[in-house]
Amino acid sequence: MTYCIGISLDAGLVLTSDSRTNAGIDHVSTYSKMHRCETNPDRCLIIMSAGNLATTQAVIQQARRDVQEGMPRNVNTLHYLADIAEYLGDVLVAKIRKHTEQTGFIPDATLILGGQVLGRNPNTYMIYPQGNYITSSEDTPYLQIGESKYGKPVLDRFITRETSLEDAAICSLISMDSTMKSNASVGPPIEMLIYSRDQFANPRHYRFEADNPYLLSVRHEWANQLNHAFRAMPRLENHDLSS
Amino acid sequence: MTYCIGISLDAGLVLTSDSRTNAGIDHVSTYSKMHRCETNPDRCLIIMSAGNLATTQAVIQQARRDVQEGMPRNVNTLHYLADIAEYLGDVLVAKIRKHTEQTGFIPDATLILGGQVLGRNPNTYMIYPQGNYITSSEDTPYLQIGESKYGKPVLDRFITRETSLEDAAICSLISMDSTMKSNASVGPPIEMLIYSRDQFANPRHYRFEADNPYLLSVRHEWANQLNHAFRAMPRLENHDLSS
Structure with missing residues (x-):
């Protein structure tokens, strides 16, 4: 299995992916x-990609x-991110159909495309196996x-368009960590790319x-903080709730 | 959809269920x-039950x-919780097979059976549509x-056999609340039953x-605490992580 997150913020993009693939439980790779x-x-x-590795x-x-061979339609020639998503969808459908x-x-x-074309806003697209997006x-x-x-749940709780890149990065790591804790088919290393609006060159790339x-430290501190949060919850026995 | 949790602790049982059913998105009932x-x-x-309401x-x-008619095999005549699970599995398979x-x-x-028979430990069983458990x-x-x-994730984080009934109850409510926040097909009222080991009569029943x-107050306080936790997380920019 796989887990990838693409967050599109006013400030830019935060893209996060795990690196575990498996074809059967005894064929696990990175x-x-x-x-x-x-x-x-x-x-x-x-x-970013999820699904069949081939x-x-x-x-x-x-x-x-398609870029190397100078095909008229490739990721360099198209002027809109949506058109690039459409192009990738067509390639995806063709590859699936053949087999x-x-x-x-x-x-x-399934793919997530994230990025920016000069003169337009950064954005993310999810491209389905059917080629639409x-x-x-x-x-x-x-x-x-x-x-x-x-x-x-943690993304629903903290991510809005106004969230900072740094906060979205931490939230993505927590989301990834919760997933790895509950599902053995999602695993490290975790890759993360932080792209500031209009940056184009050299987005920050991390590999954890x-x-x-x-x-x-994120995992440890989040566990600590949640333990603290849990202990601070209102106690049921102090409320009269019998029905 | 549905969400039910059955927790089996040294101290007893905590069972929690939502109350939303839907047959198609415009046929939602409680x-x-x-x-x-x-x-x-x-x-x-x-x-507790999930799946087809009929x-x-x-x-x-x-x-x-089967109890009213004094059938030899019913929930009152069997001596082990596992046998009651087996009986319910047989009934379940027969009802599914007919249709x-x-x-x-x-x-x-799918069912969760929770309870206790005198002289044995309280326990929970999950009964599959195939009748096994x-x-x-x-x-x-x-x-x-x-x-x-x-x-x-929140159950994985906090629930062990040694968890108190009260803590398990709060954890179940948080788990249910996170699910309702992320999935519209799970909804209130939330029912909760807290059973102390060897109690038999009058387990505490709540309907929220x-x-x-x-x-x-649980929802509000958990959101508050998580916001606080999130703000306390180690900042990415303070770490040298470039790759």
Whole structure:
């Protein structure tokens, strides 16, 4: 399984992914699910992937090859992030269809595209295996793919468009940590990319191994704080509630 | 959808359920999913249900009728909680099978049985639509049915066999509240039953409507405390993490 979060804020983007893949419980590997596109300096594009690893590798490779071979439609020639999402959706559908037709097996995958094209706002798109896509909204500034439920409550609680990049980064780490605690198929290293609006070059990229001191300090402090919070809750026995 | 939690502690049991049912998004109703069995005084039995409402109503009704009609195998005649789980599993399979054979539609349901039989420990069982069942363990003292993922992290964090009934009750309310915040198909009123080991008669039963002052105070205080916790987290910018 996989867990990736794409948060779209007024200040920029925070993208986070785990790195565990498994094909059966005894075939567990580590693969990055965060793919930086080599693009012209007028854009910054990152793709995160969940689902069949062969499919996502084929999509990323095709997108890179289309640039190298100067195909008219590629991640460098399109002027809108939505058009790039549409292009990736078409590539995704083609890769899935090929194997479905040959074998009947449907190697589904889902993508999150995050980035910015010069002159437009940074944004995130979720691209479905059917090739269509959605973007985040004012009310729901984040997108998730993969094992999304365990880590959703903390995002719902803290993330708004006005959240700072730093706060969104910490919230993403907590969301990822809660998910890893509850589901063995999501695992480190955790990759995180923090992109400031209009930055284009050199977004901050972090890779947190399981024993990374900062990741451990977040986990430890969050556990501490929640224990404290739990002890501070109003006690049931002090309330008259019998029914 | 539904969310029910059954926690089995050294001190007794804490059972919690929501009350929202829906058959399609425009057919939303309120039904209790917590069913107290009328039993002999040597036992206390509570059944919680998730899944097809017709199936769970049919199972509860059959279990009651088997007592009234003095059938040799019923919730009063069996000596072990596991045997009662087995009996309920058989009833469940029969009810599902009948409709599957008639129409092809599989009206699945899943149950949690909690309770105690005199001379034995209180315990909880989860009964699958296939009629088989599992119980909780030393390491995993809780069972969940329905929309279980959103509210799992907080249970993983705080619930052990040694947790007090009061703490488990608060933890269950937080778990339920996180789930209601992230999923519209889980909703109030929330029912909760707190059973002390060897109590048998009169377990504490609570019913929290959406505007219940205690439920609101838990929700408010937990949000407050989490905000405080979030602000206390170690800041990313103070750590040298570039990769």
